[in-house]
Amino acid sequence: xxxxxxxxxxxxxxxxxxxxxxxxxxxxxxxxxxxxxxxxxxxxxxxxxxxxxxxxxxxxxxxxxxxxxxxxxxxxxxxxxxxxxxxxxxxxxxxxxxxxxxxxxxxxxxxxxxxxxxxxxxxxxxxxxxxxxxxxxxxxxxxxxxxxxxxxxxxxxxxxxxxxxxxxxxxxxxxxxxxxxxxxxxxxxxxxxxxxxxxxxxxxxxxxxxxxxxxxxxxxxxxxxxxxxxxxxxxxxxxxxxxxxxxxxxxxxxxxxxxxxxxxxxxxxxxxxxxxxxxxxxxxxxxxxxxxxxxxxxxxxxxxxxxxxxxxxxxxxxx
Amino acid sequence: xxxxxxxxxxxxxxxxxxxxxxxxxxxxxxxxxxxxxxxxxxxxxxxxxxxxxxxxxxxxxxxxxxxxxxxxxxxxxxxxxxxxxxxxxxxxxxxxxxxxxxxxxxxxxxxxxxxxxxxxxxxxxxxxxxxxxxxxxxxxxxxxxxxxxxxxxxxxxxxxxxxxxxxxxxxxxxxxxxxxxxxxxxxxxxxxxxxxxxxxxxxxxxxxxxxxxxxxxxxxxxxxxxxxxxxxxxxxxxxxxxxx
Ligand SMILES: Nc1ncnc2c1ncn2[C@@H]1O[C@H](COP(=O)(O)OP(=O)(O)O)[C@@H](O)[C@H]1O
Ligand SMILES: [Mg+2]
Numbered sequence: 001x002x003x004x005x006x007x008x009x010x011x012x013x014x015x016x017x018x019x020x021x022x023x024x025x026x027x028x029x030x031x032x033x034x035x036x037x038x039x040x041x042x043x044x045x046x047x048x049x050x051x052x053x054x055x056x057x058x059x060x061x062x063x064x065x066x067x068x069x070x071x072x073x074x075x076x077x078x079x080x081x082x083x084x085x086x087x088x089x090x091x092x093x094x095x096x097x098x099x100x101x102x103x104x105x106x107x108x109x110x111x112x113x114x115x116x117x118x119x120x121x122x123x124x125x126x127x128x129x130x131x132x133x134x135x136x137x138x139x140x141x142x143x144x145x146x147x148x149x150x151x152x153x154x155x156x157x158x159x160x161x162x163x164x165x166x167x168x169x170x171x172x173x174x175x176x177x178x179x180x181x182x183x184x185x186x187x188x189x190x191x192x193x194x195x196x197x198x199x200x201x202x203x204x205x206x207x208x209x210x211x212x213x214x215x216x217x218x219x220x221x222x223x224x225x226x227x228x229x230x231x232x233x234x235x236x237x238x239x240x241x242x243x244x245x246x247x248x249x250x251x252x253x254x255x256x257x258x259x260x261x262x263x264x265x266x267x268x269x270x271x272x273x274x275x276x277x278x279x280x281x282x283x284x285x286x287x288x289x290x291x292x293x294x295x296x297x298x299x300x301x302x303x304x305x306x307x308x309x310x311x312x313x314x315x316x317x318x319x
Numbered sequence: 320x321x322x323x324x325x326x327x328x329x330x331x332x333x334x335x336x337x338x339x340x341x342x343x344x345x346x347x348x349x350x351x352x353x354x355x356x357x358x359x360x361x362x363x364x365x366x367x368x369x370x371x372x373x374x375x376x377x378x379x380x381x382x383x384x385x386x387x388x389x390x391x392x393x394x395x396x397x398x399x400x401x402x403x404x405x406x407x408x409x410x411x412x413x414x415x416x417x418x419x420x421x422x423x424x425x426x427x428x429x430x431x432x433x434x435x436x437x438x439x440x441x442x443x444x445x446x447x448x449x450x451x452x453x454x455x456x457x458x459x460x461x462x463x464x465x466x467x468x469x470x471x472x473x474x475x476x477x478x479x480x481x482x483x484x485x486x487x488x489x490x491x492x493x494x495x496x497x498x499x500x501x502x503x504x505x506x507x508x509x510x511x512x513x514x515x516x517x518x519x520x521x522x523x524x525x526x527x528x529x530x531x532x533x534x535x536x537x538x539x540x541x542x543x544x545x546x547x548x549x550x551x552x553x554x555x556x557x558x559x560x561x562x563x
Binding site: 216218219221222223224225226227228229232236237240241244317319 | 472
């Protein structure tokens with residue numbers, strides 16, 4: 001805690017540097033004469049859509065009742081069948097007694113929908129979450145295999161880890177989708193999640209192995225000397241201690257996974273990145289959308305690291 | 320109770336082979352206390368770890384209550400539950416409280432109900448004189464307290480035999496006494512014990528028999544009386560001269 005009292009000059013320096021950087025970026029962007037259209041961005045989060053309400057038969061308008069902003073229109077078909085529909089009062093296109101044909105528009109309703117940025121974010125989150133859970137399981141198994149006494153078991157895990165760590169994730173995703181996915185007729189989501197899980201699993205395996213091996217040998221010996229079986233000793237003594245140590249690298253791995261999941265957009269999964277690209281093709285708001293997409297990734301990863309930070313502090317009680 | 324026959328343990332690694340334990344035979348009868356002494360690296364730890372199968376030996380046999388521990392049909396976990404072990408480095412579970420350290424194996428191995436295990440644990444903590452620390456984590460305890468918890472943890476399994484591997488060597492001198500006192504009480508109550516130690520006072524006071532090991536072999540064996548008054552072997556004499 002030395003120098004806390006003299007921290008303020010450095011804080012000021014930091015602020016100055018940040019302001020200068022922002023100004024420099026702003027200045028350069030001004031020079032290329034880019035048209036900022038921030039007002040276009042919100043609609044890609046949430047938008048209100050107008051949907052026409054149509055009459056499903058040939059018939060007549062029996063009555064229109066207004067309640068609040070809505071109009072309740074009663075329709076009667078030629079067979080005497082009655083139906084009531086609700087539309088926005090301002091948009092009523094028909095009047096009482098009017099004859100209508102099937103498919104004629106009576107009026108419109110307005111509804112809020114999640115825009116592509118939100119649905120993309122949702123896809124990114126569930127793909128990352130599913131791949132994390134699977135990757136954790138794969139990594140745990142592979143990590144335990146790596147420290148097995150059996151040569152074959154150990155080697156299998158080592159080969160898996162080497163292959164995954166020695167090839168680019170992008171290529172793995174292509175192989176998972178275009179090769180394995182074609183052979184086994186896999187859905188693109190399955191291929192995407194599977195590739196990410198296998199990728200994360202290899203790194204988790206190394207983290208788990210290192211974590212377990214960092215626990216002093218005496219812990220396993222003490223547990224075994226009390227008559228506990230190897231699985232019991234692992235579950236109750238070694239893994240809980242190892243977990244505490246591997247939590248920081250493990251969470252780093254999962255935060256990376258959220259970012260790496262953007263690569264599944266190459267197999268046409270509409271995640272946050274792909275949504276961003278799609279929006280840009282229709283709006284040309286390139287700068288705004290990429291900045292917003294980056295900010296959204298940043299928010300998700302920061303929330304996650306804050307949560308891990310909190311968890312670490314909770315686990316520190318026994319130190 | 321414990322019978323070791325010609326136990327031999329060979330370590331191989333990086334091109335060198337070490338006969339850490341070289342044909343050791345001995346017996347410990349029920350209620351006996353056998354103390355093993357010897358210079359560092361003489362194979363004392365390796366031998367005592369062979370007794371509960373923590374170290375698998377290359378030759379020989381170990382029988383606990385007549386059961387061959389290296390037999391394929393023997394359930395080693397069942398044997399180990401009957402053989403308590405106390406380590407030089409305590410090896411308490413740091414992520415569990417003192418009470419949980421004592422109840423974990425009772426529940427998992429002896430399948431005792433939590434309540435029963437806790438009662439047993441509290442009684443033993445009382446016995447080793449640290450009842451008030453039951454909800455502390457081990458890192459908050461002094462070395463002497465930790466080692467007493469470790470002894471209580473082993474006793475909680477109701478072992479027939481207790482093995483001690485230099486239980487006081489990692490302790491500050493002022494804490495050695497409190498641990499030795501617990502061990503002496505155990506010995507007086509009739510616990511069968513095998514103790515590796517450099518505490519000659521302890522050996523003299525409670526041992527029924529003393530083994531002197533060097534280079535993996537038992538060089539001399541006898542009562543404390545014989546040992547400290549009239550040792551026969553040159554190496555024993557030399558060792559005792561250094562430590563006494
Ligand atoms: N895991 C091991 N691998 C290789 N050599 C070992 C191992 N454990 C002990 N040894 C060797 O075996 C010999 C006996 O060691 P040890 O039983 O620890 O002696 P002591 O407990 O009497 O000091 C020493 O030479 C030591 O280096
Ligand atoms: Mg030793």
